[in-house]
Amino acid sequence: MAIAIRQFPIWADLAHRWRTLRPALLAWAKEDAKQWPLVIPLAFATGIGAWFALPVREQWLGLIIGAVLAGMTLWMLATRWPIAARSLRWCGAGLLIVAAGTLTIWTKSELISEPSLASPWIGTMEGEVVQREILAARGMERYVVKIAQPEGLPSKVRINVPFRLVEDKTTTVFTGDRIRLKVRLMPPGEPALPGGYDFARRAWFAGLGATGSALTAPDVLESSGQGGIASLRSRLSQHIQRQIPGSEGAIAATLATGDRGGISEADAEAMRRSGLAHLLAISGLHVSALIGAVFLLVLKLLALSPTLALRWRLPVVAAFAGALAGIAYTVFTGGAVPTIRACIAALLILLALVLGRDPFSLRLIGFAALVILLIWPETLVGPSFQLSFAAVVAIIALYDAPLMRRWSAERDEKQFGLVQRIGRFALLLFLTGLVIEITLMPIALYHFHKAGIYGALANIVAIPLTTFVIMPLEAMAMLADSIGLGAPFWWLCGKAIGLLLSLAHFVSESPGAIIRFPAISISTYLLAIVAGLILFLLRSPLRLLGLVPAAVAVILMLATPRPDLLIANDGRQIAVRSKTSGSGDFVLLKPDSESFTTDMMREQGAFEDEPVGLDQWPEAQCSREFCSFVLTRSDRDWVVLVSRKNEYVPKRALAAACARSHIVIAGRFLPGSCRPRWRKLDRRYLRQSGGVAIYLDDTRIDQVADSRSDHGWSYDR
Known part of the structure; x- marks a missing residue:
């Protein structure tokens, strides 16, 4: 064998390179193997994601049984x-956790x-x-109501009440009140368009x-x-808005x-x-800023007493005070899932500080993610969970890199x-x-079909302004x-917030402030997620292998086609991608209609221009x-009739017009005599299909x- 290799210099060179690299590869693999605890939250999240992705119950059951x-x-x-016992146990445990x-x-x-309600109801x-x-x-109030009567309705509903209905009422509705009203x-609703937001x-x-x-x-x-925290929160919100208009x-x-209702849409x-x-x-x-401020304040105040400093573990006391402040803030602001998630992560960091462990480690973040997924597993597929944990993981991975550790390490700043x-x-x-902007961009593009470009620059001013001033x-x-x-x-707070808003408007109105993409496929998105996991979770140079799927994901994103026609599920609104110069690329059947469906069409079609009426x-x-x-x-002409x-x-006239067209779109039922050359998308078809996106090239x-x-x-x- 050795004689055969020597006869071919190329193979000999490769063999020499392999003998040289093999020890390094083994050392890198051993270093990355220390990250094995992260398999637990990743496998658990994989099982949750698979349940959402698989459409049929038999597939869910098959996955569980097969994984076990x-x-x-x-x-x-x-x-x-x-010899391979350790690796086999890891893989086996991972499969069992996927099933879990x-x-x-x-x-x-x-x-x-x-x-859920089966059909529209008025009463x-x-x-x-x-x-x-x-x-x-x-211009409205929004109630979540636990229904007492009549029978046949869901147990809990959400109702929008316009201000015009309540402005003449002398009695204000508070959380906990029992009310009666007429509603529709x-x-x-299911997604308005393929790949759109699923409110259902x-x-x-x-x-x-x-x-x-x-209605009344x-x-x-x-x-x-x-009484209650909700009423106190509402009164405080109104008090603040009276002080700062x-x-x-x-x-x-x-x-x-946490009350965001008063912020204008602009x-x-x-x-x-x-x-x-x-x-x-x-x-x-916000949670970390509050907990950090309370922690430092309590620590400094208690340290003024020599007796307390000698007899008590002041960091433990300060951590306990910070934890109480974080919990109180979370409860007071309404206990939304993102806030609770941030509070749990902050409490785990405090616990790590008390125990003398590294609070900024991927293992701790993985444990926090696992706790949250055990309580709220549905949050995995939401943008909030993905954005927050992706940002934290990116920050820890960045500052864990050797070059960044050396450059950002504490040093004597007096010489500067x-x-x-x-x-x-x-x-x-x-x-x-x-780094955060680049990391979050695939997530934002997948969920919102747009992403900011100048966020990194804007946050240089906005984060210190908010944290240390506002x-x-x-x-x-x-x-x-x-x-x-x-x-x-x-007054000072209002001026500081005004500066923040001015910054937001200046950045948002700058050329190229955002990029828009059409709906990205789930496979492309998952490829980007895998690339991020390889880049951020591995610690050895092997992490650079993540650049390969990252590059492929970017190419696939750039190659994502834009739909030529978008049709709402009732056929009453359509969007057309035009290639005609001078008339924009966004053509709407009803351009004056400002609705959720119209906004979704703008996002799904990646339209930048103002809409032109059909x-x-x-x-x-x-x-x-x-x-x-x-x-x-x-190089093919498609005749569309709307x-x-x-x-x-x-x-007879309708049948003749249909016969001349390839596609017919209507928000009403069309007779059987209407037979276009390719597709008839009338009320009957759209009732079954829901919203539709048409790609004519394919x-x-x-x-x-x-x-x-x-x-x-x-x-x-």
Whole structure:
């Protein structure tokens, strides 16, 4: 064999390289093997994700049984093959944990299962208000009501009550009140378009069987006495907004109470486009800032006493005070899942500090993720869980890199001037923000179909401004209010928030502030997730292998086609991708319609321009009843006929128009004599398919119906 290798210099060179690299590869693999505890949360999350991805109950059961049998087989093989025993046990344990994850989410879904409303319903209902939210920017209040009567309705519903119905009422509704009102209820809606937001899934796990709007003002049958934390939170929110008017006051109320209802849509969109929307969600930044401030304050105050400093473990006492403050803040702000998640993670960090362990480790973050998934397994598929944990993992992995550890290590800063220290801090913050932006971009593109570009730069100013200026000023203002001296602090706080809003609008209005992508396939998204796990969870140079799936994922994202036609499930709104220069690329059947469906079409189609009306589009020929236009794709002309109204059209004329068209779209039932050359998408078809996306280059139709499954929230039509 050696003689054969020497006869071929290339093979000899490869053999030499392998002998040289083999010890290094083994050492790298041994170093990465220390991350084995992370297999537990990853395998558990895989089981949960598989349950959401697999559509049929038999597949869920098959996955559980198969994973258990395979896991037990690997454990038995480990006793016969001692050389590979450790690896076999890891793989076997991972498969068993996958089965546990699937069983956990399936069990929870069955335990909380509540029948949803079968069809629209109008009538008078009574119930107890279990949650109340004031959405001042949208001109309404929102109640979650536990229904007492009549029978046949879901046990819990969500109702929007316009301000115009309650502005003349002398009695205000509070959480815990028993009310009666006339409402129009609808079943929780499935995605408006393929790959769109699935409110029905969220409603299922929230226990909401219907949503709707009030037709009359609510009558309070039994008052709760305006007590409770929710009422206190509402009064504090109103107090803050009286001290600071406008959106500045609404943001100040958000930071203190979690009430986001007063923020105008323009300001909220500016915060999203500038990458600062995370500041409006009570999550890790706010909870950690509060706990850190309380921890340091208690520690410094107690250290002033030599007796206490000698007899007590002051860090433990300070950690306990910080934990109490974090829990109280979480409860007071409404106990939303992202806030609870951030609080749990912060408490685990405090526990690590008390025990003398490294609080910023991937193992600790993995344990926090496992705890959260055990309690709320459904959060795995939501953007909040993915964004928050991806950001934390990226930060820890960044500062765990050897080069970054050396550069960011503590050092004697006295030898540097103030400008150098500030510059170093700003550069570290920028690098951190840049890594976070790159990490979160696939998640944002998959869930929201858009991502900010300048978020890393904006956060260099916004995070210190919020953490070290706005939040302390607001805390001091509320404390000073107790003695009537809060006005100066409120004024300064309002100016600081105004600066934050100015920054958000400046960044969001800058050229290229956001990038838009059409709906990305789940396979491409999972490839990006796998790439991130390899890059961030491994510690050896083998992590660079993650660049390969990352590059493939980027190429696939860039190659994702945009739909040529988007059709709502009722056929009353369509979007067309135009290639005509000078008329924009976003053509709508009803351009004046500002609705959730229209917004979804803008996102799903990655449309940047303002919409052009179909009847104003130069390429379309419109009559009173129909519009007709031609789309040229791949050197083929497609004639599209779109119904505008529900007026009667002579049967023979309609049949002739259909025969000349490849695609016919209508929000009404069309007769059998209408036979287009390719597809007829009328009310009958859309009732079964749901929203539709058409790709003419591939001659492909994606339907919402393709994602329907045996899950409890999925429509069965």
